[in-house]
Amino acid sequence: MPIQVLFLCTGNSARSQMAEHILNRLGGGRFIAASAGTEPRPVHPMTVRALAEIDIDASQAESKGLETCAGRKFDYVITVCDKARDQCPTFPGDTRRIHWSFDDPAAATGTEAERLKVFQRIRGEITTRIRTWIAAVDK
Numbered sequence: 001m002p003i004q005v006l007f008l009c010t011g012n013s014a015r016s017q018m019a020e021h022i023l024n025r026l027g028g029g030r031f032i033a034a035s036a037g038t039e040p041r042p043v044h045p046m047t048v049r050a051l052a053e054i055d056i057d058a059s060q061a062e063s064k065g066l067e068t069c070a071g072r073k074f075d076y077v078i079t080v081c082d083k084a085r086d087q088c089p090t091f092p093g094d095t096r097r098i099h100w101s102f103d104d105p106a107a108a109t110g111t112e113a114e115r116l117k118v119f120q121r122i123r124g125e126i127t128t129r130i131r132t133w134i135a136a137v138d139k
Contacts, residue, residue: 012037050119
């Protein structure tokens, strides 16, 4: 039975979207990842672009609120921003909570190229953290 994982962020526009898509790609079917936001905003276009660079199609991704998770059981809830950690509700069952703090790429300023570099950096940090976590769960 696949391990159910929810990535939770404030806007569900960048970090949690990246984490959901990356875990679903790297998890080899052992994980089913979802994402949601405490205050959902539209998926950032640079999130879609940064994921496309690593051959993940997120063009149909939609930002979701916590209400989409009501009644669903998750094995892990992973918050990817400090605000979401502080606002994270309790989930039913034996849900393990983990917190990974990443900078918000949607808050990046500068030229388009400079902002994209921030999205790429965060994508890399999330990928590394997920790879390490998968290896730890395998033990």
